[in-house]
Amino acid sequence: MALKIHAFPPSPRAFKVLAVAEYLGLPYEFILCDLTKGMQKADAYAVINPNQKMPALEDGDFRLWESNAIIQYLASKKPDTLLPLDEQARADVARWMFWESTTWDSAAATLAFENFVKGFFGLGAPDPARVAEGEQKFNFAARILDAHLKGRDYVVGGALTLADFSLAAALTLAEPARLPLAPYAEIQRWGARMATLPAWSRVRAMQQQPAPA
Numbered sequence: 358m359a360l361k362i363h364a365f366p367p368s369p370r371a372f373k374v375l376a377v378a379e380y381l382g383l384p385y386e387f388i389l390c391d392l393t394k395g396m397q398k399a400d401a402y403a404v405i406n407p408n409q410k411m412p413a414l415e416d417g418d419f420r421l422w423e424s425n426a427i428i429q430y431l432a433s434k435k436p437d438t439l440l441p442l443d444e445q446a447r448a449d450v451a452r453w454m455f456w457e458s459t460t461w462d463s464a465a466a467t468l469a470f471e472n473f474v475k476g477f478f479g480l481g482a483p484d485p486a487r488v489a490e491g492e493q494k495f496n497f498a499a500r501i502l503d504a505h506l507k508g509r510d511y512v513v514g515g516a517l518t519l520a521d522f523s524l525a526a527a528l529t530l531a532e533p534a535r536l537p538l539a540p541y542a543e544i545q546r547w548g549a550r551m552a553t554l555p556a557w558s559r560v561r562a563m564q565q566q567p568a569p570a
């Protein structure tokens with residue numbers, strides 16, 4: 358039975374899940390969880406994810422939410438591809454994915470909400486105080502990631518891992534979220550490399566498709 362992925366592609370959290378599934382060539386059924394229609398609030402969906410948020414995954418009776426947990430599960434289907442077997446490299450990938458959840462995603466999401474999501478959902482103008490807070494959090498995190506990427510093509514070791522997918526997903530909203538990336542040449546270089554992946558382009562195309570009526 359194919360995996361089912363419930364996702365709203367414009368969201369970076371959905372993007373990372375779809376991009377990993379595409380990269381690994383895993384057969385999956387894409388189920389649009391259209392946030393513009395409030396599909397995440399449907400009773401049937403709350404059974405899959407009681408947080409009433411997407412993304413979520415179903416693998417037979419097994420249900421999983423939290424985008425980083427989902428990509429970890431997807432990678433476990435193709436061992437030693439995006440999740441190294443070496444224990445220290447694996448811990449390093451986990452470190453960056455936790456940092457993504459606690460620090461990087463939270464900074465990028467604040468700016469995405471103020472500068473993009475509010476307009477998208479007609480929720481009013483960006484709040485300058487929240488934008489300033491988001492920029493401060495983003496700059497704090499971006500300085501760390503940019504310094505780490507100096508001299509590296511990928512976040513962990515010399516190969517592509519889940520850490521790259523998890524972190525780079527936020528860059529897909531860089532423009533509308535107005536992420537202040539200009540000072541961070543290393544992040545831009547690494548992000549441009551990620552964008553050359555065919556899996557990346559395929560999910561970018563899904564982001565651009567209008568939701569079916």
Ligand SMILES: N[C@@H](CCC(=O)N[C@@H](CS)C(=O)NCC(=O)O)C(=O)O
Binds near residue numbers: 369409412422424425
């Ligand atoms: N930490 C969660 C965050 C999931 C999340 O916040 N999803 C948002 C969109 S990016 C959502 O579905 N929001 C709908 C709502 O809050 O009603 C993950 O990474 O999966």
